[in-house]
Amino acid sequence: MTPRIEHQPDMSVEEFEELDRRAPELVRLEFVRGKVKVKPVPDGNHSEIYMWLLERCMQLRPDLRLYPERGLKTEAYRNGRARADAVLVPKGGLTGHGEWSDAATVLMAVEITSYDSDTNQRDRVEKPDGYAAAGIPLYLLVDRDDCTVTVFTDPKDGRYRKQENSAFGAPVHLPAPVDITLDTEPLKELAE
Template identity: 70%
Template sequence: MTPMTADRPQMSVEEFEELASRAPETVRLEFINGKVVVKPMPDGNHSEIIAWLQRLCMQYRPELWLYAERGLKTERYRKGRARADGVLVPEGSFKGDGEWSGTAGALMAVEVTSFDSDAGRRDRVEKPDGYAAAGIPVYLLIDRDDCSVTVFTDPKDGRYRRQMNEPFGTAIDIPDPVGIRLETEKLKDYAD
């Protein structure tokens, strides 16, 4: 049996978008590396982390907005669709878009791990590759499994060439083009 990849997907992007548009509101679908993935619904702590990050982004960069749960066209040649927990862009960047937006202008994609069996592969491997291939300069992973924050930067050839990983409680400087400092002590309150 031939494995599913971006070159041999389960379905076309158009078929996936049709499927995703008909999914119930309680189901969030993504199309990563040619495979349909069900993304878990966020729990309360997950939502609190995104709200915390939105406040920080507003304080440091009021001209930008961290949009939650945004559908992005990812991977080369638009063969993927990821539903980012957060994406930092200039305000109004998604005006007129449908459910899935291009990544032009996106400065940072954010994922907060969920407590499911696919989180490790999806958020730690597949999402960084997809966001890097889409040219998003920064990928921020807030990992509740190991209570750490990883900042991926310098995308080239579909991979981030640099990453910095720090435990919750550490001050983290997210480099330009984002240019904000995260005091992550508060994340300890949402690790469970």
């Protein structure tokens, strides 16, 4: 196992949350691995992919809710704050939560890649580690760059131990606790 390199945080969590409250609506901020990150505002295809997933989840698991742009407390040992493109929780699972939810009720975090220079580091490296460290059972990455869907499972020691990668168009199974299979054919038209 590769040793983790500890980074000096840019600021405290409290300072980050104050900065985030004052940020203009044109940007979204995250606090990942002690560093402030700017997350791009979603484009139209990004939003359509979210809606595709929302519809599938509503049809296949009406007992669950898929919430967009949800702030999560991640990386418990570093007090991280990530803004997931979506989180899947049991109905009522966010009741009483503030802007930054504890990840205890989250069954799946979702990221849809954006076309910016930081998407590789953010969505493919930092987010999986943060979500795994928070104990989120599944991480679903819809990767528009290489037209794939990756399902990360089995979080342990701050890492997902398993991942399954499928091309757009292939059926993708989301194991327990979600337990649904997605037809990803519609994603082919939304990859742009």
